[in-house]
Amino acid sequence: MRSVFRSLLTPRWLLLHALFIAATIGTVFLAVWQWDRAHEAGGSFQNLGYALQWPLFGAFTIFLWIRVMRMDLAREREEADPEVAEEKPAEQPEVRRKRPLVPPPAPRVEADEDPELAEYNRYLAELNESDSRAS
Structure with a gap:
């Protein structure tokens, strides 16, 4: 288990960690900037809206960061222990569409x-x- 988490310290992952941290910090700075801009003389409700949106973008960045790490760790666990991959249920058969993607031409x-x-x-x-x- 320890070696699985050690894989998050590879050069590739260190670069990804730096990228995600920079993106999250960037969204915080942009939110503060828009908040200050909204309270200046030339500010507007649009700036206030952006100030409220940037933290959501930062939260999504953190969510994506965690999701990518979990996916990579799960892939490595499957590669390290092939029995885990065999225990997964078989994939469901493909479901056929009842109607076509393109409708028929009108009369x-x-x-x-x-x-x-x-x-x-x-x-x-x-x-x-x-x-x-x-x-």
């Missing part, structure tokens, strides 16, 4: 049914044709 509209819609459809067809000729 054609004739001029006697809806003249405006038929004219608009002709206009769109002309645009499509001119665009395909330009390509």
Whole structure:
């Protein structure tokens, strides 16, 4: 177990730790800057909104940092102990979609049914044709 946590002290991870720490500290500085800016003469509610958003970005940075560390540690545990990987349940079979991703084309509209819609459809067809000729 100790060697698993030792992997978080490799040069790659030390660089990632530095990056996450810098990003978190940067969000704190940006929040303070926006807060001060909101209270100056030229400040606005937009600055106040940013001052409240930057701590959320910092919290997300910390969440992401922890998540990436956990994923890396779990991967290393699986590589170190292959029995753990075998104990995982088999993957679920792929579920088929009941409807297609792209809907079928709409039925054609004739001029006697809806003249405006038929004219608009002709206009769109002309645009499509001119665009395909330009390509």
